[in-house]
Amino acid sequence: xxKSLYLINPRSAHASYFGAELHEHWGFSPVQAIAxxxxxxxxxxxxxxxxxxxxxxxxxxxxxxxDADFVGITGKVTQASRMLELAAEYRRRGKTVVIGGPFASLxxxxxxxxxxVLVVGELEEIANELFGDLERGDWKREYVxxxxxxxxxxxxxxxxxxxxxxxxxxxxxxxxxPFECEFCDVIQYLGRKQRHKSVEQILTELETLYEIGxxxxxxxxxxxxxxxxxxxxxxxxxxxxxxxxxxxxxxFATQLSIDATxxxxxxxxxxxxxxxxxxxxxxxxxxxxxKETKKRQNVGVDLLREIExxxxxxxxxxxxxxxxxxxxxxxxxxxxxxxxxxSPIPMFSLGALTAPVATPLYDRLGAAGRLVEGxxxxxxxxxxxxxxxxxxxxxxxxxxxRLCNRLYHPAAFGQRVVRMIECLGPQRGPFRLDAGRxxxxxxxxxxxxxxxxxxxxIRLGPEERRMWAAISAAMEKKPESxxxxxxxxxxxxxxxxxxxxxSCWEPRLATASLAPAAAxxxxxxxxxxxx
Amino acid sequence: xxPGADVDAKAAVLEVIAAQAKVAVEELRxxxxxxxxxxxxxxxxxQLLVAIEDRLGVEIDDDEIAGLNTVxxxxxxxxxxxxxxx
Numbered sequence: 001x002x003k004s005l006y007l008i009n010p011r012s013a014h015a016s017y018f019g020a021e022l023h024e025h026w027g028f029s030p031v032q033a034i035a036x037x038x039x040x041x042x043x044x045x046x047x048x049x050x051x052x053x054x055x056x057x058x059x060x061x062x063x064x065x066x067d068a069d070f071v072g073i074t075g076k077v078t079q080a081s082r083m084l085e086l087a088a089e090y091r092r093r094g095k096t097v098v099i100g101g102p103f104a105s106l107x108x109x110x111x112x113x114x115x116x117v118l119v120v121g122e123l124e125e126i127a128n129e130l131f132g133d134l135e136r137g138d139w140k141r142e143y144v145x146x147x148x149x150x151x152x153x154x155x156x157x158x159x160x161x162x163x164x165x166x167x168x169x170x171x172x173x174x175x176x177x178p179f180e181c182e183f184c185d186v187i188q189y190l191g192r193k194q195r196h197k198s199v200e201q202i203l204t205e206l207e208t209l210y211e212i213g214x215x216x217x218x219x220x221x222x223x224x225x226x227x228x229x230x231x232x233x234x235x236x237x238x239x240x241x242x243x244x245x246x247x248x249x250x251x252f253a254t255q256l257s258i259d260a261t262x263x264x265x266x267x268x269x270x271x272x273x274x275x276x277x278x279x280x281x282x283x284x285x286x287x288x289x290x291k292e293t294k295k296r297q298n299v300g301v302d303l304l305r306e307i308e309x310x311x312x313x314x315x316x317x318x319x320x321x322x323x324x325x326x327x328x329x330x331x332x333x334x335x336x337x338x339x340x341x342x343s344p345i346p347m348f349s350l351g352a353l354t355a356p357v358a359t360p361l362y363d364r365l366g367a368a369g370r371l372v373e374g375x376x377x378x379x380x381x382x383x384x385x386x387x388x389x390x391x392x393x394x395x396x397x398x399x400x401x402r403l404c405n406r407l408y409h410p411a412a413f414g415q416r417v418v419r420m421i422e423c424l425g426p427q428r429g430p431f432r433l434d435a436g437r438x439x440x441x442x443x444x445x446x447x448x449x450x451x452x453x454x455x456x457x458i459r460l461g462p463e464e465r466r467m468w469a470a471i472s473a474a475m476e477k478k479p480e481s482x483x484x485x486x487x488x489x490x491x492x493x494x495x496x497x498x499x500x501x502x503s504c505w506e507p508r509l510a511t512a513s514l515a516p517a518a519a520x521x522x523x524x525x526x527x528x529x530x531x
Numbered sequence: 532x533x534p535g536a537d538v539d540a541k542a543a544v545l546e547v548i549a550a551q552a553k554v555a556v557e558e559l560r561x562x563x564x565x566x567x568x569x570x571x572x573x574x575x576x577x578q579l580l581v582a583i584e585d586r587l588g589v590e591i592d593d594d595e596i597a598g599l600n601t602v603x604x605x606x607x608x609x610x611x612x613x614x615x616x617x
Contacts, residue, residue, distance in 0.1 A: 448596075483574075
């Protein structure tokens with residue numbers, strides 16, 4: 001009899017900076033920010049003869065009554081609680097539950113005994129064994145995958161995915177990163193030797209997503225430009241592809257490190273390929289903290305100047321920002337604020353230093369007795385399992401809340417967007433407005449919703465109105481900035497959703513001192529109790 | 532609302548759309564498409580909505596925004612908004 005598999009990407013209970021919970025928050029149906037590559041890839045590795053279905057819980061409800069033979073559950077640390085909850089419920093209903101993915105690979109002990117089959121590591125090289133055993137009804141309790149050559153990674157089964165409810169498509173061109181940031185868990189399960197898909201694989205995946213309708217695609221690499229020769233090869237191919245689709249090009253985004261600016265050719269190729277925004281782990285302007293966490297690529301670098309180089313190439317930057325390193329004194333909140341406001345970066349993912357399991361940081365702090373037991377996984381950006389050295393946990397949380405509210409006060413955010421617009425160089429890629437290309441109607445419902453959400457955002461109050469007026473006036477002088485401005489506003493709407501749903505938003509803190517305070521100010525919503 | 536006010540509102544909306552699209556008011560027809568016909572993509576559309584709301588002192592219903600494809604759609608949305616607010 002034909003076997004069936006129900007693959008689930010569970011929804012975290014908490015919003016995140018890069019999620020898309022804003023759609024639901026503002027009255028629309030749920031949306032996934034970036035199409036889930038894990039379930040689509042596993043579906044492609046399952047036997048073609050099986051009846052495989054995908055459920056991304058960020059975009060659609062789970063079917064607890066599925067009649068599938070096997071339920072497969074993936075997830076990252078932020079999804080761990082939901083993974084366990086679903087596994088228990090399906091097992092109670094008599095289903096055979098298979099668990100794998102990033103967090104199962106980092107922390108297999110979390111799932112042992114709580115599923116029927118545990119898959120640790122990457123699936124490609126063990127897929128035949130796993131699915132063969134499941135087919136025969138004679139499976140092992142645990143399978144361990146190594147780090148496969150990505151030539152063996154199949155074209156993801158996007159035909160099974162709810163693409164109409166995902167904002168961005170997703171392509172992973174490589175896995176792994178050679179850097180060794182102390183807090184990073186990705187290198188613990190994907191390794192420091194970067195492995196690559198071929199250009200042909202990447203273009204095939206791109207063409208598939210394009211035909212589905214995606215015009216915005218995230219290149220889900222851990223560090224896209226770290227092997228420059230290879231990155232140039234991919235970017236050249238993407239630029240050629242864009243030239244063939246000049247009437248309706250694709251906007252790309254990725255993650256990379258600041259040192260990409262050292263290579264002018266790679267910057268030019270990114271622009272030509274249509275890279276419109278990149279995430280860079282800035283982390284902190286505190287040099288001692290950068291050294292402490294082994295973020296060597298940022299040490300001794302004029303970070304603000306390097307960020308401007310991206311802008312000059314027409315590429316906007318989103319920055320990771322962390323507070324709570326051992327070398328962060330009570331002045332770190334003011335230092336981070338000053339750095340951010342001097343930068344042309346609208347969006348920072350700001351949070352407390354946390355020590356994920358399986359990282360060197362986790363081991364070091366554990367040995368020093370500086371880890372706090374808490375709920376499994378991380379729930380929001382200011383919750384941490386770390387005991388800081390130069391402030392109490394309460395001071396860290398209270399300082400973070402002030403910093404969050406000051407950075408994302410509409411006036412401050414608007415100021416950074418205007419600075420971004422001013423710094424943006426001419427578009428050298430496929431989004432030049434002087435190309436005589438007709439504007440394209442939003443082909444996807446999700447894009448039309450976005451306009452309504454942004455309209456709601458700028459009508460929230462007078463501060464938001466003034467923010468929009470300033471941004472709009474600056475955009476008028478530089479029309480090529482439109483695509484970056486709309487992305488920044490969309491991410492800002494998500495930040496507001498995140499802060500409001502996690503009880504962080506307190507506009508009265510927008511003018512509060514960033515100096516440490518022992519106690520929250522009276523009458524204000526405080527995160528202090530969560531620490 | 533008096534018929535005269537309706538005419539004024541319609542004229543004001545057309546003026547704002549024309550200014551945003553950098554075309555003459557006379558070129559606008561109810562069936563003119565905002566994006567394909569006038570190049571008003573998402574950023575420009577946001578500017579347009581706010582400009583109309585500021586000019587007329589109305590608020591366009593968010594539920595209608597996703598369906599605004601033509602000049603006629605905008606005029607209908609404004610009429611609806613004025614009717615419900617007045």
